[in-house]
Amino acid sequence: MDAHVIAVINQKGGAGKTTLAMNLAAGLARRGKTVVVDLDPQGSSRHWARMGKEPFPVQVEPLTGDWDREILCVRHPLCRHLVLDCPPSLENPASLQALRVCDVALIPVLPSPVDLWASLKLPQEIEEARKVNPDIKAYLVLNQMEPNSALSAAMQEAVMEFGVPVLNANMRRRAAYRGAALEGTSVYQMGGHGAPAVEELEAIITEVIGL
Helix, strand or coil: CCCEEEEECCCCCCCCHHHHHHHHHHHHCCCCCEEEEECCCCCHHHHHHHHCCCCCCCEEEECCCCCCHHHHHHHCCCCCEEEEECCCCCCCHHHHHHHHHCCEEEEEECCCHHHHHCCCHHHHHHHHHCCCCCCCEEEEEECCECCCCCCCHHHHHHHHHHCCCECCCCCECCHHHHHHHHHCCCHHHCHHHHHHHHHHHHHHHHHHHCC
């Protein structure tokens, strides 16, 4: 059986793409063998995994050259989940290929219309990818939400214009996410300090793939 492939993608840097990819993978690894495939030439997820005093709970490896879903699955025959950490650009062919092979595309965005409008090309590319990958599901993941904050009217309008559904689960602005990146670990390894962030990741996993 093929692995379940999740692409974490945004054409704009700074939206929390690698933060979501690495912590999501740590949560999925509790359910089955998981690998992060680092498609970003900057190697952000590989650098993250090397930073820790202890090994990161998920294998992180690069993938370059020509590839497709079959190559991904052949390289990881026992893998249950593959998380693709995509480049912060749609000009990179790896980003577009990720959309063509994934089951789910997660698009982390900051809760501001400006950040969402900066990614307006993504819905077009998702529709284009559906020509070869008709079953792809895509969701916005709001990142760095403030406690008890509601989306502004401008943000709600921007979301409607974007045309991709928003997950009910989101990620708040938390020191635990920043700490995990600095320490080369995941919020799942941070004990009580990471527990609220873990709840957010678990809600995302449940909503996206029902696990």
